[in-house]
């Protein structure tokens with residue numbers, strides 16, 4: 541059975557074709573950036589930490605694929621992307637093995653999500669991996685769930701996927717598709 545992140549990748553790969561413009565909103569260690577680049581998509585990836593860009597650049601080089609890496613918050617996505625996008629992914633929380641004080645925040649996450657939903661083509665998908673075990677995580681989780689629950693059903697299909705018998709705070713996936 542697929543875990544939530546594997547499911548996110550599976551559902552994104554279903555719609556992405558070579559040449560599509562896609563956004564990794566939270567680059568981190570670059571796993572999602574490399575995943576998207578391997579689909580031969582044109583990838584624009586954001587992070588607020590230089591370390592994330594360095595790690596992602598190394599990972600891209602090892603995989604022999606490329607992406608545009610931007611050292612800025614995803615809430616400024618509209619300053620860099622003004623064309624329709626096919627997909628985006630968020631991995632909320634902090635960069636593993638790094639400064640746990642630098643976390644995604646509800647306000648900027650929702651700002652970025654709203655902007656990306658505007659840019660999303662019909663049939664396009666946005667994945668949000670919700671980690672909420674860290675300080676501030678619950679607030680962000682609830683803000684995202686409130687926001688996506690209010691998206692009009694006529695325009696967006698919103699699904700949730702995650703384990704329900706796991707200990708601690710298991711991450712889960714929210715997947716949004718813009719209807720055809």
Ligand SMILES: C[S@@+](CC[C@H](N)C(=O)[O-])C[C@H]1O[C@@H](n2cnc3c(N)ncnc32)[C@H](O)[C@@H]1O
Pocket residue numbers: 565566567568569570571572573586587588589592612613614615630631632633634635636642643644645648
């Ligand atoms: C859970 S990690 C992402 C993991 C990543 N997707 C991977 O494959 O390794 C969350 C990342 O979001 C970044 N971040 C925090 N606030 C951000 C913002 N406003 N815009 C973009 N990235 C942000 C953090 O620096 C951190 O690297």
